[in-house]
Amino acid sequence: MKKILIIRSVSFQQLDLNLPAIKEKYGECKIYLLTHEHGVKLAEKYSDIEKIYVYPYKDGFNIANKVKELMDINFDFVVVPVTNINGGGFFNVLKFSKSINAKERVMCNVISHISLFTMGDIYLLEFKNFVMKFLSVLAIVIVSPIIIIILLFKLKFIKKVTV
Structure with missing residues (x-):
């Protein structure tokens, strides 16, 4: 059994x-x-x-x-x-x-x-997970400065509204 x-x-x-x-x-x-x-x-x-x-x-x-x-x-x-x-x-x-x-x-x-x-399957999944995390961090590092520059540029043109 x-x-x-x-x-x-x-x-x-x-x-x-x-x-x-x-x-x-x-x-x-x-x-x-x-x-x-x-x-x-x-x-x-x-x-x-x-x-x-x-x-x-x-x-x-x-x-x-x-x-x-x-x-x-x-x-x-x-x-x-x-x-x-x-x-x-x-x-x-x-x-x-x-x-x-x-x-x-x-x-x-x-x-x-x-x-x-198998253990090979586990390590392959873990490797894929690591690669995805690495690519995510890399994308954040690359995209964040660009977004900050764009936001700062846009901020420069915002007019003060007085009530």
């Missing part, structure tokens, strides 16, 4: 939508959940979840923060639910998934489409 670990990085409402798709995709399987401590009570409502593991850190998922309880467990799949289409903004969780022993890692997006991802 397949063992699946879901890293809960989304709301429980999103998980409510994703869980049926995960069960449909993998059929008979044992589902485990990794969540922060504050999510344990809400996670207990799922009868399909075999066991809930607690992420023992207060901050977000980080590859440097290993979960000792999971170190000796092998999963067939690690599922990372995301609240968008491509996983943007979930780099930390996608990277963190590498710290879990699993044969494959998949992302389940907002419309419950499940797709395989």
Whole structure:
């Protein structure tokens, strides 16, 4: 029987939508959940979840923060639910998934489409994100002085209105 670990990085409402798709995709399987401590009570409502593991850190998922309880467990799949289409903004969780022993890692997006991802995919997304941020900053640096000069020139021609 397949063992699946879901890293809960989304709301429980999103998980409510994703869980049926995960069960449909993998059929008979044992589902485990990794969540922060504050999510344990809400996670207990799922009868399909075999066991809930607690992420023992207060901050977000980080590859440097290993979960000792999971170190000796092998999963067939690690599922990372995301609240968008491509996983943007979930780099930390996608990277963190590498710290879990699993044969494959998949992302389940907002419309419950499940797709395989590799570390190469994660780094490519991160690189694209970096390039877009760099181009945005570059555009601001180039455009801002031009806009300031235009505004100063226009300001020179504004007439005082006296009442």
